[in-house]
Each structure stands twice: as structure tokens, then as C-alpha cells.
Amino acid sequence: MSKFSVVLRPLSLLLAAGLLMPVPEAHAQRVSARDREKITALQTRMTQAEQRYVAALALVEAADPKGGGEADAALEDMEDVLAECVNQRGCQLGGLLASYKRLLKGQVDGTTSEDELGISSGPVLADPDHVAPLVADVPEAARAAQLLNDHRHAFDEMVEYNPAVQAGIRRWLTDMRPALLTSYENYMNLRAVMWPEWEKRGLPEALLFGIMAKESNGRVHATSRAGAAGLMQFMPATGRRFGLGPDGTGFDTRYDARSAAEASAAYINERMGPLNRNIEMALAAYNGGEGRAARVYRQSGGQSFWSQWSYNEFPAETRDYVPMVIAAAWIFLHPQQYGVEFPRVNAQPTTIKLAKSTTIYELTICLGSNNTRDGYMRVLRNMNPRYQADGWIPAGTTINATTRIAGLYNRYCVSGPRADLARALITADVNAAIIRPQANALHASVAVGDISNAQDAAPVVAPPAAAPARSTPRSHTVARGDTLSSIARRYACSVGQLARANNLRAPAYALRPGQKLSLEGCRAR
Structure with a gap:
């Protein structure tokens, strides 16, 4: 990894503008001694951070994994x-910005040539607002250097920004705003494995995000009624x-983020070839069928998707679909224009070796x-699509x-009170909450009265005979996704009964597809 793989985080236009504003001298003179001490401390911290960053670059250049x-x-x-400087009276932001600009300039000047780094001299495909660490070495520093320049994006020139797209933007920014933000969070957590597949095929990142947001909201396990x-x-x-x-293992690779990104990029490029690189028509093929899109394009003489005849040939x-995808992509590239503040997502990928089954x-x-809205369940499921949410994963x-x-994980899930609480909650057996009467409690005690009054008592009506119990299978073959709890519910057993009958050890109760379980003590519902 070269030192240029370490990426400086781009500042927003608003913050950068504030940093470049000079502080009036009269204001500086009114700063108290205490404020001056705080300003000096901030300047010292900035200098130390700059030195720390330079030292980290040396580690990266030496291939030390700690460098990043x-x-x-x-x-x-x-x-x-x-x-902190923004909120500190008398702090001159322009001076502190100099450190950041020095590091940024050093990274960009250190590159030998644009061709060697694979950077196009035209508009970039990835928007600097969404720069995040990637698995592949992507020269993001040069992209960040363009942040303060108001360049248009390549995607802007590839699609039409018309009233239909504007209506789509309106929908994403109103009742569909939560879905947009959720899609963004999900995408950023998967970006390291998805975006490189599109980038190396020359496709805009915004289009990838737009399709994913409209198709699934970034939920790996999303399915439709059509299949x-x-x-x-x-x-x-x-x-x-x-x-x-x-x-071959029972897993459908359509649920794998990297595989889905690679296949979708190949599909879009395959469609765009005969459609004269027309994104709207390629999207229409993606949603409405490639045969229909090819026929419409051919019969219209290569007219735009938005031409009346072509437009009316596609289903509602x-x-x-087409303008909604483009609208999501447009917001992705221009969030500040629409007052959208996408959540900051810490998505540096890594792996965890489980210390215990979970x-x-x-x-x-x-x-x-x-500091998340919804916790980490969706992130874990998206990054590990092979595992069911309630399926035990071995240590x-x-x-x-x-x-x-x-x-x-290392702090809260390996051991300690929260780890113990999580295990207790996850292994809680609903059936254990049911209070079952003792057999002798069914016979209520009756006081013996005057036998002469017995004839006046209401006749005793025998309870109706119990319906014959339904036969229960003697065994159950474990299917993929089965858990001991779900099997117990199906056959009206307790988890403990099933575990004892099959010599399964708590708390994992590990099952495997094809395993036969004895249903001793169970009854059918």
C-alpha cells in the first residue's frame, strides 16, 4: 500500500467557507486571557495531530498495518x-486550516502522474462528499482536492434533469426521506465491496446507489413476490x-453484496452497449425487461426514453422506476443543494474471530x-448474508x-454484564413462563353437607370427553433455518425437553440441516 492510499477527509463547503473567513482584529483584541490559553491549546493540538499524521504516513510507507x-x-x-475552534471565542480558523491544507497538498503533489494513478482529468465518478475507506487502493486524495471547486459530476451529463426527476427528488425528500437515509447508511457499510466493482467497469457510483436505494433500500435479504x-x-x-x-452450500449468491454489485455492473454495461450508452433506457431494461427496451429503442429510431412514444411503451x-433511480442518484451527488445531511458512517471494514458461539x-x-439510530443488526446481516439472524454461529x-x-464486540460481547444479559435474553424460553397446574390440583376439595339436601343440589354434569390427541411424528428432520426454539413451538414441546431427548447442550443447541431429532414428549398442535 502506498502512502497515498491514506485519505484526508474532505471538509464540507460550509465549513471550508467558514475557515477561510478572516477574524476582525478588533474582535481578537477583546479575547480574554483564558480564551487565549484555550486558543493556544487548540493550536498545540493541531500541530501534534499534524506530526502524528506525518509519522503515520511513514508507517504506511513501511507497510506497517498500524499506519492506516x-x-x-x-x-x-x-x-x-x-x-472546537468554531465555538471558541477569538479562534482564527484560517490558521488552523493551514495544517490540513499542507497535508492535502502534500498528498496530491506526491503523486507522479494522473495516468499512473488512474485518475481521469474530467469530472470524477465518485463524489468527494461520500469518500470512505475502500478495500481496493483508490486514489481519493486527488478527488478530495477538487472539493472546493464547483465541478459538475459526470453523471449530471449522462441523464436528463427534468420535471419527472424533480418529482422523484420531491418524493425522496418528503415521505421517502427515512428510506433514503436508511439506504445511504446501508450502502456506506457495503461500499468497500460494492463500489470497486462498478468503478473498474467505468460506471457512476451514483447510479449504483440509486438502483440499490430503489430496489432494496440496501437490505441484502430483500425479496419480491415475483422472485x-x-x-x-x-x-x-x-x-x-x-x-x-x-x-452448492445452500446459499444464494444473489444475497452477496460483492457478487450482486459485479453482476449488476456487468448487466448495465451489457444493456448500455446496444442502447447507445443511454442510462434511462438501460434502467428501463433493468426494470421493464431487456427485450422490451431493445424493441422500443429500435422502433423509435433511438429516441430518448422521455419521448412520448417511447415513454408510453413502458408499463407504469x-x-x-427510471426517474426515481435518477432522483436518488442526483441527491447522492448533490446533498447540500437539497439540505440533506447524510449520516456519517464509520465503515472501515475488518473481521472478528468469534470468542464464543453466538x-x-x-x-x-x-x-x-x-451513536447509531438502529443499532448494528442490519449491518451485521448485510455483511454476513450467509447467516440467519437467530442461527448459532460456532466459536x-x-x-x-x-x-x-x-x-x-471486544468490550461488551465477549464477557461481562452486557454479554451475560444478551445471552440470557437470547436463550429465554417462552414456554418456561407458562405455569402448569399440578395433577392433584385438578380435584377441588368438596365439603360434606346434610345428605337430605343432596337431592336439591344441581345434578353433576360430567365434563365432555377430551378430544383424542393428534398423532405426532416420532422425529423431525432439521431444515435450513430451523432452530431448537422454532421446532419446539411447532410440536408443542419445551426447548429443554427436546434438548434432553437429543443430547443437545445449552446454550448453543447446535443443529445441522438433515439432522433427525427425536420428538419424545411432544404433541402435535
């Missing part, structure tokens, strides 16, 4: 200083054409929320995560 983390931490320190599945909603037949589908779903449900509980298994999740 040290560089990120140093940049976070600089951002904290700048944020489409995964982030990019591939139908089975189309998926097979591009290498997606059952992989496709006429809605489930994604259990991890969700012990990890907590930690020693390596799962995908982020650096933040890894830190929280």
Missing part, C-alpha cells in the same frame, strides 16, 4: 480541533446469466446502539464487521 489506523486517528483529532432477491433484486434466470444463484412501474440477534443486543468463526463493531 494512526492516520485516521490523527485526522479525527484535527477535525475535533477545527470543530427477485438481494440488494440489486436479480430474478433467478437473469442472475444465472451473470453467475448468481445457489452455490417502469415509468416510475447469533446475530445476540450480537445486536450486546453491541448496543453507540472460532470469522465474520465480517467494521472497526467500530469489532471494538464494541
Whole structure:
């Protein structure tokens, strides 16, 4: 990894504008001695952070794995200083910005040539507002250097910004705003494995986000009634054409983020070739069928999707789909224009080797929320699509995560009160809450009275005979996704009964597809 793989975080236009505003001299003279001490402390912290960052670059150049983390931490320190300076009376932001600009200039000047780094001299495909660490070495520093320049994006020139797209933007910014923000969070956590597949095929990142937001809101396990599945909603037949589908282990690779990104990029490029690189027509093919799109394009003489004849040849779903995808992509590229503040997502990828058996449900509980809206269940499920949320994952298994999740796991999920609480909650048996009467409690005691009054008593009516119990299978074959709890509910057993009958050990109760379980003591419902 070269030192240029370490990325400076871009400042927003608003913050940058504030940093460049000079502070009036008269104002500076009114600063108290205490404020001056605080300003000096901020300047010292900025200098130390700059030195720490330079030292981290040396580690990166020496192939020391600690370098990347040290560089990120140093940049976070600089951002904290700048944020505090904004609120500190008399703090001159322009001076503190100089450190950041020196580092940024050093990274860009250090590159040998644009061709060697693979940077186009035209508008970039990835928007600097959404720069985040990637698995692949992507020269983001040069992109960040263009942040203060009001360049248009390549995607802006590839689509029409018309009233239909504007109506789509309106919908995303009103009743669909929560879905937009959720899609963004989900995408950023998967960006490291998805975006490189589109980038190396020359496709705009904004288009990837727009399709994913409209198709699945970034939920890896999304399915449709028609049979489409995964982030990019591939139908089975189309998926097979591009290498997606059952992989022999029972897992459908349509649910794998990297595979879905690679296949969707290949599909879009395949469609755009005969459609003269027309994004709207390619999107219409993606949603409304490639045969229909090819026919409409051919019969219209290559007219735009928005021409009246072409537009009316597509079903209503496709006429809605195309502008909604473009609208989501447009907001992704221009969030500030629409007052959208996308959540900051710490998505540096890493892995966790599980110290003990667990489930994604259990991890969700012990990890907590930690400055997120919804916790980490969706992130874990998206990054580990092979595992069911309530399926036990054996100790020693390596799962995908982020650096933040890894830190929280080691702190809260390996041992301690929260880990114990999560285990208690995840293994709680609903059947154990049911208070069952003792057999002798069914016979109420009766006082003996005057026998002469017995004839006046109401006749005793025998209770109706109990319906014959339904026969219960003697065994159950475990299917994929079965848990001991779900099997117990199905056959009206307790988890403990099933575990004892089959010599299963708590708390994991590990099951495997095809395993036969004895249903001793169970009864059918």
C-alpha cells in the first residue's frame, strides 16, 4: 500500500467557507486571557495531530498495518480541533486550516502522474462528499482536492434533469426521506465491496446507489413476490446469466453484496452497449425487461426514453422506476443543494474471530446502539448474508464487521454484564413462563353437607370427553433455518425437553440441516 492510499477527509463547503473567513482584529483584541490559553491549546493540538499524521504516513510507507489506523486517528483529532475552534471565542480558523491544507497538498503533489494513478482529468465518478475507506487502493486524495471547486459530476451529463426527476427528488425528500437515509447508511457499510466493482467497469457510483436505494433500500435479504432477491433484486434466470444463484452450500449468491454489485455492473454495461450508452433506457431494461427496451429503442429510431412514444411503451412501474433511480442518484451527488445531511458512517471494514458461539440477534443486543439510530443488526446481516439472524454461529468463526463493531464486540460481547444479559435474553424460553397446574390440583376439595339436601343440589354434569390427541411424528428432520426454539413451538414441546431427548447442550443447541431429532414428549398442535 502506498502512502497515498491514506485519505484526508474532505471538509464540507460550509465549513471550508467558514475557515477561510478572516477574524476582525478588533474582535481578537477583546479575547480574554483564558480564551487565549484555550486558543493556544487548540493550536498545540493541531500541530501534534499534524506530526502524528506525518509519522503515520511513514508507517504506511513501511507497510506497517498500524499506519492506516494512526492516520485516521490523527485526522479525527484535527477535525475535533477545527470543530472546537468554531465555538471558541477569538479562534482564527484560517490558521488552523493551514495544517490540513499542507497535508492535502502534500498528498496530491506526491503523486507522479494522473495516468499512473488512474485518475481521469474530467469530472470524477465518485463524489468527494461520500469518500470512505475502500478495500481496493483508490486514489481519493486527488478527488478530495477538487472539493472546493464547483465541478459538475459526470453523471449530471449522462441523464436528463427534468420535471419527472424533480418529482422523484420531491418524493425522496418528503415521505421517502427515512428510506433514503436508511439506504445511504446501508450502502456506506457495503461500499468497500460494492463500489470497486462498478468503478473498474467505468460506471457512476451514483447510479449504483440509486438502483440499490430503489430496489432494496440496501437490505441484502430483500425479496419480491415475483422472485427477485438481494440488494440489486436479480430474478433467478437473469442472475444465472451473470453467475448468481445457489452455490452448492445452500446459499444464494444473489444475497452477496460483492457478487450482486459485479453482476449488476456487468448487466448495465451489457444493456448500455446496444442502447447507445443511454442510462434511462438501460434502467428501463433493468426494470421493464431487456427485450422490451431493445424493441422500443429500435422502433423509435433511438429516441430518448422521455419521448412520448417511447415513454408510453413502458408499463407504469417502469415509468416510475427510471426517474426515481435518477432522483436518488442526483441527491447522492448533490446533498447540500437539497439540505440533506447524510449520516456519517464509520465503515472501515475488518473481521472478528468469534470468542464464543453466538447469533446475530445476540450480537445486536450486546453491541448496543453507540451513536447509531438502529443499532448494528442490519449491518451485521448485510455483511454476513450467509447467516440467519437467530442461527448459532460456532466459536472460532470469522465474520465480517467494521472497526467500530469489532471494538464494541471486544468490550461488551465477549464477557461481562452486557454479554451475560444478551445471552440470557437470547436463550429465554417462552414456554418456561407458562405455569402448569399440578395433577392433584385438578380435584377441588368438596365439603360434606346434610345428605337430605343432596337431592336439591344441581345434578353433576360430567365434563365432555377430551378430544383424542393428534398423532405426532416420532422425529423431525432439521431444515435450513430451523432452530431448537422454532421446532419446539411447532410440536408443542419445551426447548429443554427436546434438548434432553437429543443430547443437545445449552446454550448453543447446535443443529445441522438433515439432522433427525427425536420428538419424545411432544404433541402435535
